[in-house]
Amino acid sequence: MEPNVVFEIARCQPRHLRRVLQIERASFPGEPYTRDIFRELWCECGEFFFVVKVRRRIAGYIATRLREGNAEVISIAVDPAYRGAGAGAAMLEHTLERLAAAGARSVELMVREDNEAAIRFYRRFGFRRIGRCAAYYGDGEAGVRMRRTLDGPPKR
Ligand SMILES: CC(C)(COP(=O)(O)OP(=O)(O)OC[C@H]1O[C@@H](n2cnc3c(N)ncnc32)[C@H](O)[C@@H]1OP(=O)(O)O)[C@@H](O)C(=O)NCCC(=O)NCCS
Structure with missing residues (x-):
């Protein structure tokens, strides 16, 4: 993608879910979430389910749940064609800002232990490893639990 591309972040709408599902399948070929799971996430994540658009085309999504001050x-x-250009960072930064504004105190997530690119990506945003869950994924891969606190404005 060309440099200085503009990312537009928007709330995910039901009409976006078809494209979200396409990106999901391209990104997690082993165990993609299903359409039903995304419908549930759309209800559960509410105002913290975002898509990122590049020239009005949806390039990615992020779904985060907030419960009693703790986010996940x-x-x-x-989308693989849009990676490495800052779309993921733009979405995560936006999410962290919104969570902080909503009073969230911490954010957690689970990532495959072999997903080094994603672990590096999260570390840059201040996430640190807090645990490991053996054979968490269907193919036997371990899950790494990461967490960061949200005191004050999100730092990268
Ligand atoms: C993790 C993910 C969401 C990051 O999204 P992204 O838009 O590629 O992220 P960014 O471009 O903001 O940042 C990626 C970093 O990797 C670098 N990078 C370079 N080429 C890249 C590429 N082809 N793919 C991914 N990252 C690349 C970027 O330069 C950037 O580093 P920087 O912040 O130091 O400049 C994306 O790689 C992805 O969808 N992966 C598959 C799904 C996945 O693993 N999700 C997480 C599961 S827990």
Whole structure:
């Protein structure tokens, strides 16, 4: 993608879910979330389910749940054709700002232990490993639990 591309972040709408599902399938070919799961996430994540658009085309999504001050990033993915250009960072930054404004104190997530790119990505945003869950994923891969606090404005 060309440099200085503009990312537009918007609330995910039901009409976006078809494209979200496409990105999901391209990003997690092993165990993609289903359409039903996304419908549930749309209800559960509410104002913290965002899509990122590049020239009006949806390039990625992030779904985060907030419960009693503790948030969990349930899923984030960027279309492979749009990766490495800042779309993921733009979505995560936006989410952290909104969570902080809503009074969230911490954000957690689970990531495959072999997903080094994603672990690096989260570390840059201040997420630190707090645990490991053996054979968490269907193919036997371990899950790494990561967490960061949200005191004050989100730092990258
Ligand atoms: C993790 C993910 C959401 C990051 O989205 P992204 O838009 O590629 O992220 P960004 O471009 O903001 O940042 C990625 C970093 O990797 C670098 N990068 C370079 N080429 C890249 C590429 N082809 N793919 C991914 N990252 C790349 C970027 O330069 C950037 O580093 P920087 O912040 O130091 O500049 C995306 O890689 C993805 O969808 N992965 C598959 C799904 C996944 O693993 N989700 C997380 C599951 S927990």
